[in-house]
Amino acid sequence: MAWDPSDSVGTARSGRADLRGALHRLRRATGLPLAFAGLVEPGPGQLRISELQGNRTTALQGLAVRSGNGLGGKTVALARPCWVTDYSVSRQISHEYDAAVAAEGIRSVLAVPVVVRRQVRGVLYGALRAAQPLGDRTVGAALEAARDMEQTLVVRDEARSLLAATRVPEGDSAGAWEEVREAHGALRALAPRIDDPELRAELLRVCGRLSGVTGAEHTEAEGVSRVALTPRETDVLACVATGATNAVAAERLGLRPETVKAYLRSAMRKLGARTRWEGVVAARRAGLLP
Known part of the structure; x- marks a missing residue:
């Protein structure tokens, strides 16, 4: 596709x-x-x-x-x-x-x-x-x-570059999907820094489309119930899914490491996960991450 x-x-x-x-x-x-x-x-x-x-x-x-x-x-x-x-x-x-x-x-x-x-x-x-x-x-x-204004344009250019480069893979290549997950994490981290509401909404729509491509199928096939995570909980999980530590996620999202840890604990509790990786897997099954 x-x-x-x-x-x-x-x-x-x-x-x-x-x-x-x-x-x-x-x-x-x-x-x-x-x-x-x-x-x-x-x-x-x-x-x-x-x-x-x-x-x-x-x-x-x-x-x-x-x-x-x-x-x-x-x-x-x-x-x-x-x-x-x-x-x-x-x-x-x-x-x-x-x-x-x-x-x-x-x-x-x-x-x-x-x-x-x-x-x-x-x-x-x-x-x-x-x-x-x-x-x-x-x-x-x-x-x-x-x-x-220069900083605003830099962030906007970065957002458009990510949007232009983001494609849903046509096959099941693990490498292609890993690129999608990297792009998804970058888009989630960038969206809160966008002042333009239309562009921010576009980034979040793309994130939803990327996570929904396989997530909806897994949810239906495996009977996984939808979990309501807050935007920031999803942002943190998207960073963790790319292998980021709490410190790296905090830097990307403009948060304190302690705040990242709190969001991660909350998301894991909602997803019924005991470890970070279990949380990522559960979020993917629930259609929250690609």
Whole structure:
């Protein structure tokens, strides 16, 4: 059975949600009245502004900024923060977008790149409608907002990579199923770190599909009753099923080793298991793990 679980994962909507969150953090941390942002589109390094907060006009909405042009294009080309105190007269940048900037009344502005694996994925802007210098504290706060978004994108990329690589084996190869179980454990560990509810739900749906492929058959054939484990109990068992120790499971799940041990004891009690491995086997028979 060939199945691609990544087909239903949308990128544009989640990317814009990431930008909105980053802009909110930037404005809250810097106090800047205006913030806007865009993602770099595939192809010739073009940035398109899609999210604005605190704007008075729609002059910047949908503006396409080419790499090297204007302040944002310079930021994309150099992959480092850039800022000017008075945009319209600055000699540090080119002026292809002066009309849109003037329409919004922007004077002082900074642009911070969002860089993932040495690739600029987007730019966050913060601006004033007065020609006032932007201090190091403001620039530092904007950088922190960009770093937060970078971490979000790293986790999202990891999730999509796992989804794209996860396939239900067509045969009964032990090696193929071991890969599925490794992917299942990684997906379970990653899901709680995903802020996007749609992507998180997609990860959990894939986990359910993977565990249900053989689990439902075992449950029906062997008369194993369904056991209700909590999400965290299932997360811990999924890690244990890959051979992880309590310490390794704790690191993957962002929990304390003592907490992992407590979840494992609770899951084993519900499954009627005396050892970790008995718990994993019982969970597979109950359709909770692949």
